[in-house]
Amino acid sequence: MYNHSKLKLRALFTALVIFVFGVAANAQQITVSGMVKDATTGEPILGASIIEKSTNKGMITNLDGAFTITVASNATLIVKYLGYLTVEVPVSGKRNLVIQLKENSVVLGEVVAIGYGTVRKNDATGSLTAIKPDKLNRGLTTNAQDMITGKIAGVVVTSGGGTPGGGATIRIRGGSSLSASNDPLIVIDGLAMDNEGIKGVANPLTTINPNDIESFTVLKDASATAIYGSRASNGVIIITTKKGEKGSAPRVSYDGNMSISTVRNRLEVLTADAFRALVDTLYKGQNDILSKLGNANTDWQSQIYRTALSNDHNVNVTGGFKNTPYRFSLGYTSQNGIIKTSSFERFTGAFNLSPSLFNDHLKMNFNGKAMWAENSYADGGVVGAAASMDPTQPVRSDSAAFKPFGGYWEWLNSTGTANNLATRNPVATLNQKYDVANSNDFIGSAEFDYKFHFLPELRAHLNLGIDAAHGIQDLYIPLEAAGNSPWGRMGSDTISKSNKSLNFYMQYAKEIDKHKFDAMGGYEWQHFYRKGGSTYQGLKKEVYNKTVKDSVGHSYERKILKTESFLVSFFGRLNYSYDGKYLATFTLRNDGTSRFSEKYRWGLFPAAAFAWKISEEGFMKENSNFSDLKLRLGYGITGQQNLGGALIPDPDYAYIPVYAANEEGALYPFGDTYYDTSRPNAYNSNLKWEETTTWNAGIDMGISNNRITASLDYYYRITNDLINVVSVPSGTNFRSKVISNVGSLTNRGVEFTINAKPISTKDFTWDVSYNVTYNKNLITKLTTGSVEGYIVETGGMFQGSAQAHAVGHPANSFYVYKQKYDANGKPIEVGAFIDPTNPSLGKYKEVDAFVDANQDSIINVKDKYFYHNQNADVTMGLASKILYKNFDLGFTLRASIGNYVYNAVAASNLNVGETGIWNSLLFFQNKPVNSFDANFQGTSTLTFLSDYFVQNASFVRCDNITMGYSFKNLFNAISSGRVYATVQNPFVITGYKGLDPEIYGGIDSSIYPRAMITVVGVSLNF
C-alpha cells in the first residue's frame, strides 16, 4: 500500500505545518472518517491536512491517506496538501468521505519569497522564478549553484572549471554593468550576502550545504528586485533553508553518495616517438639540439591526471518539540580532483529553530549554518605544462644533476641551475607545492515576526543577521622546487570578514470587499567589514653579502588590508489587488551608501508592476483550457554601488582623497637610508549610483489544470551612469583613468519557460521542463568625449588584447584581425612561401594573410574589427524526469548557442616549425596534434590576434543522467528510501576545437578540466 513512490518522495521534502488550536465546542458533532486520494492516480495521500472551516480543529491523514475527525454535521472541511489544489468539502452529515485532490502543476511553492516577505506565486506581478531543488533529478550538487544551472530562463551559470569546490559565475539577463560587479545579490534566509569569497571558498553559495536548501527564488526584473534597491541591478537569488515541523516526532534521514571522477577529454599531443621523429627531421644535422632529446616515453597528461574518488554524506533530524519546530543537519563532502593533489573537504552543520508563541502571534526563526572547508589546490599551470612538456624525458632521473631538484627531471642551464624560462616538470610542480586553504564560515540569522494582538492585520518583522568568515591559504614550496630555486617560498594569505545586517519592517494587510491591500515599510542597515593580510618569504636566509645588514630573511611581501562599508536603506511596498484579477505592486527604496560622498550618497529606486489575471475573468472561466493566464507589466530602477574590487585599490573609499603607503620591495633610498613613500591616490568625489532601468512584459499561463505551464517574458534594460574606469585629462588627477559614471549599455532579451506533464497515470508519469533565453548586450555610450572609434581594450593576453568595449558592440567583443585563407582553406601564414615548390614566387606578406580593412597596405591596429563575443545569444535548458512505478529516470541538458571563445591554447601552440619545437630559450616543446593542421612555422603578433582563433563555442552539454529506485519499509528501521546512480557531465556536443567550450571570459587558456563523474547514492528516511 505504500507503493506510490512519487507521493512518498514528495512527502520527504514537504514541510507541512498545521495549526491546531484550542478546543472549539459545537453542537451536533459527528465523527467523519475518510480518505484523501490523488485525483489522477487514485493513490492515497498521506500528510494532507483536514481542517474544519472557521475553526482551529484539524488533523492529518495517516500513511493510508485516511483520517477521522469529529466536526459539526454541517461543517465544511478544508483539505490541503502541498502541491495540490486546496478543496473545500461540505460534510453535509456524511460520515464517510473520499476526497480527491488535483495536482497543482505550479507546484514550485505556492508561496514564494520576494524579499521582505512572501507572495503567492499566482499573485506575483514581477518576473521571478521559484524552484525547489528536484530531489530526483539534480545530479551531483556539491555547490548550491549546481542546483540552478540550466534550470531557469535568463540565468546563466558558468563554473570556473573542474576545480574541486570551485565557484561559478552567475549572470542574470546578461551583465548590466561594464566595470562594476555583475554578480547577482544572494540572500540567504533574509540575509543579503556580499559576494566576496574568502580563501578556499569561491562565493557565498559554496558555504551552504545544498541539502539544506528548501527553495530558490530568482528575481529578474526590476519590479521584483527594486525592493532590494542597490545591489539588485543584476538580479537577486533568494535562498530559503529547510525548517522543522511543528509537533512532529523526530525524523532522521540520511543522504549519501560515492562518486568516481574521470578525465573526459584530453589534449591530444605528439607521442614521444612521433616527437622524436619530428625533431629528427626538423633539426637534421644540428647535433647540439638533437642531443637534447631523451629516450623516455612519458605521457605527461596521464602523469598529472587521475581517477578520483569522492563521497558526500548528510544526516538531518527534523521534528517539532512542542511549539518549536527544529531541524539539525550535518554534512560532509570529500571531493578529489582529477588533477593529482587537488581536493576539497567540507563539513557543514546547520540548525533551524522556529518557535512560535502567543498563539502564533510571535513567530521566531533562528538559523545557524557553519562550514569548515579545506581546499587543496593543484597548480593550474600543470594542465598546459603537461601538454607541452617534452615527452621524451622521464618524470624522474637518478642522475646527479637532478638531485638538487628532488630527483625530478627538469630543463637545466649549462651551469646546472634550473632553466627558469623552460616548461617545468608538471609532476614536480604538483608534488613540490603545498597550497592549502582552510576556511570557516558562520551565517546566523534571527527573525522575529509579531502579529499585533489588537490588530492582527499588522505585523512587525525584525531580522538580525551575521556572516562571519575566516580563511587562510598556506603555501609551501620546498628548496628543491625548480620553479622557485634556490630559495623556495612559504607564506600565507588570510582574510576575515564579518558582515552584519539588521532589517525591520511593518506590514499591514487588509481585505475590504474586493480590494486587497498589503502595505509594507521598513528600514535596513548593513555593515560589510573585511580584513586581510599576507606574508611570504623564502626558506633560505640569504647567502649574499648584504645578509648581515638585512636580517629579515628573504622577505617578499607583507600586507595588511582593512576595509568596510555601510548601507542604510528605507523601503516600502504596496500590493493591491482588485477582485483577484487586477494586481498592482509599487515599491520604493532609498539607499544610502558609504561608498559615495554625502552629496551623491542617496539613490532612490522606484518600481511599479501590474498584472491582469485573465483566467479569473468570467469569460475565461468557461474556457477550461486555460487554468491560469496572467499578463504582467513591470518597470523599475535599480542601483549599483559595488565598484568591482579589481578596478581600484580601495573600492570602499574611491571618493576620499587618501595616500597609499608602500609595501615591501617599494622603498626608495636617499644616501644609504631607505625611505617609505606615500602616494596620493586618484579619487573621484563625484562618484554616484549607476542606475539600471528595466521594462518587462510577461505572460504566465497554465493549461489543462496547469498540467502545462508556461511563461514568456520580454525585457529591455538600460544602464546609465555606468561605473566605469575612464580617461580623465592628464594632470587633473593622480591617474590618467579614474572611476567615474560614464556610459550606457543595454540588454534586451526574451525568455520562455515551459513545464509539462505529458504523461500522468497511476504508474507512469513524465515531467519535462524547458527554458530558452535570448539576450543581446550592446554598449551605447562609452566616453564623455566624442573621439570616433574609441575603444577600451580588455581581455589582455600574452600578445596584446583580443577583446574590447566599443559603442555599438556588445561588451568584451572580440577585436581581431580578419584572417585570409589559401585555396585549401588553410590560414595563410606571414613569411611562408606562397608556393613551397617554387620559392621564386616569394613569401606571403602581412597584407596577404590579413584583410587590410582601411586599404593602406599596412596591417595595423586600424585593421582590427569586431567579431562576436563570449556571451551566448541563446541559452537553453531541458530537464526530463520519468517515474515508472518505483523507478525514476531523469536527465538535464543545457545548450548555449552563439558564444565564441578565443582558443588561446591553440594560439600559443601554433608554431610547429623549427622555432616552435626547440624554443630559443633552450628547451623542447611538445605540440597538440591539431596544431599541425595549420602547420605554422613561426609566430607573429598579428596571427595571435587573428580571428582564426576566435572559434564558435556553441555547445549542448548533458549535465546529468540519473536513474533511481525507491523503496519503503526496509528492515523495519527504514521507512523509505531511494538508491540512485548518476552520470554527471557524460557528454558535450560542440564544434569547438579546444578542450571545453564552456569558458567564462571567452579566453580559453587551459582550464581545470571538468570531469565526468559517476555517482551512486542512497537516501534513507528512518
Place this chain on the structure above:
Amino acid sequence: MKNMIKNISHIFVITFIVIFATSCLDDLNVTPINPQVTQAFDQNGVFAKAYAAFSLTGQKGPAGNIDIDTEITDEGKSALYRCLWNCNELTTDEAICAWGDVEVIELNTNSWSSSNPTSGSIYDRFYFVISIANHFLEQTEGKTDEATKKQRAEIRFLRALSYFHLMDLFGNVPFTEKISLDPPKQIKRIDLFKWVEAELLAIEPDMYEPKAAPYYRVDKVADWLLLSRLYLNAEVYTTVPETKATVNFPATAAAAGTPRWTDAAIYAKKVIDSDYTLCNSYEQLFMADNAGIIDGSTVNKAPVEIIFPIAADGLKTKSYGSSLFLIGSTHTAGMKEWGCSKQGWGGNRSRSTLVKKFFPTNYGSAFFANDSNLTTWTATLVNRKDNRAMFDRKSLAPSATTLAPQTIENISKFKEGYAVIKFSNIRADGKLAQDIEFSDMDIPFMRAAEAYLTYAEALLRGGQIVGGLEALAAVNTLRTRASARVFTTLTLDNIIDEWAREFFFEGRRRSDLIRFGQYAGDNVTYQWDWKGGEAAGKKIDKKYNLFPIPAGDLNANPNLDQNPGY
C-alpha cells in the same frame, strides 16, 4: 499573559525607535580604516614618491598597487624608464626587440599610432610625476625651512625634467602647475621650452651644492646638465611647424628654431668643471655595485660620474622596468652569467648599424666580445680597442664554432644580432649581488660624460669656447677613458657616432638623431636595418619626429589637438 503581550509590543516599538534614534545614518560617513592608506599629507613620503616614480611602477615591489592606468597588462612594461627607453632606443639605429608585443613591434618598425601602449604609458608616467609635484608644491606652499626649500627645488626639477621629456617626445602637450578638475590647456613646444628653461634657472639657487646632496638626490650639477641638454636641442624645440594654431596659447607663426650652442657649452662646461669626474672604468658604471660605498663596494667608483642615478635594489627597490629591464631584456639563457639569472627575457639587442659604429670596416668578421675579453681584439680594426663595445655574439651561437648572425633577418629571433652585455647585476668587487632575480644596479640616468659630448658638439656647431677646453679634447677624454684610439680631427659625423658609442642603450638616441637631421622626413638619408619595417631600412614620414598625443587623453581633454600626421 496580557502583560507579556504588551511587553512584546513594547519591545518592538522600542526597537523601532532605537534603530532610528541611534542614527545609523552617521555610519555612512566613513573614514578609511585601511592601514595601507592615510589621509594626512606626509611630506617626506610624497617627496620620496616623486623620485621613486622614476624607478618603481607602484607601491609594491616589483609589481602591485600600480601608480598609473595602462593599456599594457603587465605592470612592469609600463615603467617610466622602460617606456622612455623603448621610445628612444627601439625607434633608432641602436636597438631592436624580439618580442611580439604590439607596442614593441610598432616601435621597432617606426609605425606607431596614438594607441601605442608604450608611448601612452610614458605620457601617463610623466604626468603622474607632474601631478605629484604639483600636489607637493601646493601642500608645502609657504614653508621656508631649509629642508623644504631644497625639497621644493628638487620637486620642481623633477617636474621640469618630466615636461622636458614630454616636450621632446610629444611636442605640444597639456600643461598645468596645479591639481584642478579643469582640463589643462595645450602649451606650444616653444613655450614649454621657455618654461623649462626659466624653471631650471629659477630653482638653481635653492638646490644642493655639487656633491652635497645625499646620493640619489639631485644637486645643482643635475640642473646644469639638464640645461645644457635643453640648450643643445633648443633649435629643435623652438622650431614652430606650419600647422593650425593650438588653442588658448598665443599663436606663434611658423618659424625656424633658435639654436643656443653657446649656452649649451656654458652649462656643459659647468658640469665638466664640477666635482663630478669620469669614472676610470666605463663598465663599472653599469654594474651591481655602481652606488660604490653605499653598495658596500670599495672597488666600484661609478658615483664619481653619476649625477642622477635611478635606484634599484634587489631587495628593497624592485621593479621590472628599471635597471632589471636593461639587464633582463638583453640577456637570455645560455649567455655568460649576468647576475640575475632568473630574469633573462631575450628581447633587446643591437641593430647592425650600432655595431658598425665600433667596427666600421670589418663588420661581419668573426669577432666577438665578452666581459673577460673586452679589450683584446685581435682583428685589425679601426676602433679595435674600445672598452665600450660590450657585445656578445658567441655564447648564443648555435655551436662553439659558429657565431650568431649579425644581420637580423627575423626580428623575433633574439639570436640574430649581437647581444649587448653592457648592463649586469655583477659586482665590480667580485661579491654576489643581493638577489638573483632583482638587480642592484642603479641606472646612471644622468652622468658627467654627457657634458663632454654636449660641449664638443655645441662648440663644433658654432658655440663660443668657454674656458679653454677644445671640442676635440673633450671628445678624446671619453675615448681615452674607453681605451679607444683618440681622434685627431673632429667632425659632426664623429660626434653623432660618438654619442652612440658612449651612450648606446642608455635611452637617449632618438633625440640625438633628430637633432642631427638623421631621423624622420623626406630629406633624411640615414637608414638602419628595419627602419620603417623594411629589412634594409627606408625613409619614414616626418610625423615620426614626434609621438602622437595618446588617444586616451585626446578623448578626455577637449583642449588638445593631435600632432600633425596622426
